[in-house]
Structure formats: C-alpha cells, structure tokens
Amino acid sequence: SQQGEEDPQALSIQEGENATMNCSYKTSINNLQWYRQNSGRGLVHLILIRSNEREKHSGRLRVTLDTSKKSSSLLITASRAADTASYFCATISSGTYKYIFGTGTRLKVLA
Amino acid sequence: GAVVSQHPSRVICKSGTSVKIECRSLDFQATTMFWYRQFPKQSLMLMATSNEGSKATYEQGVEKDKFLINHASLTLSTLTVTSAHPEDSSFYICSASAALSGANVLTFGAGSRLTVL
Numbered sequence: 064s065q066q067g068e069e070d071p072q073a074l075s076i077q078e079g080e081n082a083t084m085n086c087s088y089k090t091s092i093n094n095l096q097w098y099r100q101n102s103g104r105g106l107v108h109l110i111l112i113r114s115n116e117r118e119k120h121s122g123r124l125r126v127t128l129d130t131s132k133k134s135s136s137l138l139i140t141a142s143r144a145a146d147t148a149s150y151f152c153a154t155i156s157s158g159t160y161k162y163i164f165g166t167g168t169r170l171k172v173l174a
Numbered sequence: 175g176a177v178v179s180q181h182p183s184r185v186i187c188k189s190g191t192s193v194k195i196e197c198r199s200l201d202f203q204a205t206t207m208f209w210y211r212q213f214p215k216q217s218l219m220l221m222a223t224s225n226e227g228s229k230a231t232y233e234q235g236v237e238k239d240k241f242l243i244n245h246a247s248l249t250l251s252t253l254t255v256t257s258a259h260p261e262d263s264s265f266y267i268c269s270a271s272a273a274l275s276g277a278n279v280l281t282f283g284a285g286s287r288l289t290v291l
Contacts, residue, residue: 104284
C-alpha cells in the first residue's frame with residue numbers, strides 16, 4: 064500500500080495545549096498537504112509545504128517536513144474546542160496525479 | 175475560493191436499487207475529479223479518477239460496473255452505485271484539483287452518506 068501513516072491515531076488534549084501530529088510517507092513527493100475533516104463532512108485544505116521547504120507557518124499551524132526521513136509534523140498551538148476534527152496528511156507521488164492520504168489523527172480538544 | 179458541491183448529502187435506499195451522487199465545481203472548471211470512499215474512523219480510499227470527456231480510471235479492486243462514473247462536463251461528475259447492497263453503505267466524497275499558489279490542492283465536496291437497507 065502507498066498509504067502513509069500518521070500517529071497518534073487519536074489524541075485528546077485540554078483547550079489551550081498544543082497538539083502535534085506526525086505523518087510518514089513512502090515515496091518521493093513534490094509537496095505534502097494537510098487536511099482537516101470535521102465528523103461526517105468533506106475535507107478542508109489547511110496548509111501545503113513543498114519538498115524544498117523545511118517549515119511553514121499559517122496562523123496557529125506549524126508544519127515541518129523532513130524529506131530524508133519521509134516525515135512531516137503538524138503542530139496546532141493554543142488549541143481550541145473547535146479544532147476537534149480528524150487531520151490527514153496527503154502526498155502526490157512525483158510523476159503521478161494521485162493524492163495519497165495518511166491514516167489520519169483524530170484530535171479531541173476538551174473545553 | 176474553489177467550491178465543490180456534492181449531493182445528496184444522505185441517501186437511504188433498498189438493496190438492489192441504484193443511487194446517483196453528483197459532484198459539481200461551482201466556480202472553476204475541473205477537468206479531473208476524484209472519488210473517494212471512507213469507512214468510519216478510517217482514511218480516504220481513492221476509488222477512481224474522473225476525467226472530463228473520457229473514461230474514468232479506476233483503482234485496483236474497484237468494480238467499474240458497480241461504480242459508474244460519468245464526467246460529461248467541466249463542472250459535473252457523477253458516481254452511480256448500481257444494484258446497491260448493504261456492503262456498499264459508506265461515506266463517498268468527491269474532490270477536484272484546483273491551483274493554489276502554483277500548486278494543486280484538493281477541494282472536497284461535503285460527502286454523501288449512503289445507507290443500503
């Protein structure tokens with residue numbers, strides 16, 4: 064399977080704490096993207112990091128990418144109850160058009 | 175921003191009937207759309223890639239005759255689950271690729287939950 068893996072599978076934290084999710088992938092990539100899915104809904108694009116970038120920020124989101132280890136992390140700072148959702152990383156293998164999604168992390172932020 | 179509309183959001187049908195799910199790109203043209211299936215608490219599984227004006231490309235293990243995909247225009251792709259059975263019950267999500275800052279990102283529909291009785 065080309066599917067990437069994410070850990071942890073589930074994460075429960077208190078509001079105000081930081082949440083870190085990790086993603087590993089298997090192939091060479093052009094970029095890596097993170098998506099969020101609220102329960103029973105479609106996915107929403109959060110942030111994209113290119114293969115030549117190591118870190119990227121967007122609001123309370125911080126993404127890192129280590130292409131040598133084929134891994135990425137998503138950090139959500141000062142979490143809020145509204146951040147409760149599933150988070151997926153997605154990659155497109157070089158030379159293809161297919162998006163491969165990781166297994167996802169279910170984040171629960173307790174108020 | 176790019177918007178993808180998907181409907182119906184929920185559908186319940188009897189075993190043996192066919193169900194059609196529509197996916198529309200509202201403010202952009204999508205030559206390629208993707209159809210995913212998602213089981214509870216699991217990731218998205220790519221079923222097929224829908225190409226405007228040509229046949230869809232199905233992933234290994236996905237039955238072409240079971241899941242009919244039509245992409246007749248640059249803004250509409252449909253997935254028809256033919257002769258549905260309870261094991262076809264799932265969450266189906268479509269998406270289209272749109273350019274963002276020089277890279278392609280996926281814009282998703284809200285998904286369709288199919289329940290086959």
